[in-house]
Amino acid sequence: MKILLTAVGKRIQLIKKLKIASSVIGTDAGDLVAASCFLDKFYKVKKYYEDGYVEQLLDICYKEKIDYLIPLYEKEFELLCNCRELFERKGTKLLLSSKKIIEICNDKSKTYEFFKANNICCPKTYFKEEVPDNVKFPLIIKPFDGMGSSNVFKIKNKKELQFFIEYVENPIVQEFIEGIEFTIDVLCDLKGNVIFSIPRERIEVRAGEVSKSRTIKNEKIIREVKELCNKLNGIGENEFLIGPLTIQCILNKNNEVYFIEINPRFGGGVPLSFEAGGNYALYLNKMKNGEDIEPLEDFKEITMLRYDEAIFI
Structure with missing residues (x-):
């Protein structure tokens, strides 16, 4: 199986995990990309909004005989959704949820409207x-x-609100929910069926990415995540969750689950879910081969501590 990842940046742990059961090719718009040193092959490409970007990806998919294209950068999702059939003609499946779902996930105001509805x-x-x-x-x-x-x-107060509501571009304001924050790593098959749902407690976040985390077998969160996924799959005809997504929620002291965000992509802390038993590459292989897939009902409860490492070229 061959996977093409876009915007690989420094997603080294993800690449290493996927390479256990697949060949991984990657692209990025930059030259100095740490992840390029860990790929089976790297391609420098245009930025997603530049003319010719999609054509470059199509050429790579054809040349490398790519089975799955998995984009990692949200701003290119809608563009690639519109080109899904072009990739399929090259023999490549775009592992990205349907367009209406992408629109809901990428716009937090639409996410909120979906939650309320x-x-x-x-x-x-x-x-x-x-x-x-x-x-x-x-x-x-x-x-x-x-x-x-x-x-x-x-x-914390009106003075800060007045400042940040002008400072933050395109802002939305939410009530603060006191509790434990979780990111749930989810994998869906090509028809939106949930293969696994693994909650990760976010213990510490640094520079916007989780640095300390642990998997928790919280049945309430797992059950409510599956219900949420079923509702997303029901928003329109032939609209499905496809491939990886991360869902964020907060569990308050009354054991109530408050959902915050849905991101139709791999999360930064996903290597922990790999290690806990959510072997994405294994299940993608099964999907590619048309095998029956039994949902993963159990996983390990383990803790991940991340650290920086340098590459010298």
Whole structure:
């Protein structure tokens, strides 16, 4: 099996895990890319918004006989969704959820509307002009089209709100939910069926990416994640979750699950879920070969401590 990853950057742990059961080719718009040293082959390509970018990917898929294209950068998702059939003509399956689902996931205001319309528990959310004068603090502010934890701030009073609501581009404001934050790594087959759902407690986050985390067998979170996935699969005809996604939630002291975000991609801390038993490459191989897949019902509870490492070239 051959996998093509885009925007590989420094996703070295992900590449190493995928290479256990597959050949991994990668692309990036930059020259000095740490992950390129760990790939089976690396291609420098144009930026996603430049003319010819899709054509470059199509050429790579044809030349390398790629089975799965897995994009890692949210801003190119819609573009690649529109070209799904072009890749299939090259024999490559785009491992990315359907377009309507992408639109919901990539726009946090649409995510909130989806949560409310489907009675999914989530924090109260306000757009810039809607924050009431008597709003209760603390709050969370972030861009509605943001990625990761970039430009996400906790606000303790009105003075901070006035500053950050102008500082953050395209802001939305949410009530702050006290509790334990989880990221759930999910893998779906080509028809939206959940193969596994592995919750990771976010113990420590550094520069927007989890640095300390542990897997937790929380049956309530796992059950509610599967229900959320079923509702996403039901938003339209031939709309399915496909491949990897990460879902973020907070578990409060009353054991209530508040969902925050849905990201249709690999999360930064996904190597922990690999190690816990969620072997994506193994299941992608089964999907490629048309094998029946039994959902993963058990996984290891382990802790991941991440550290920096240098490459010299």
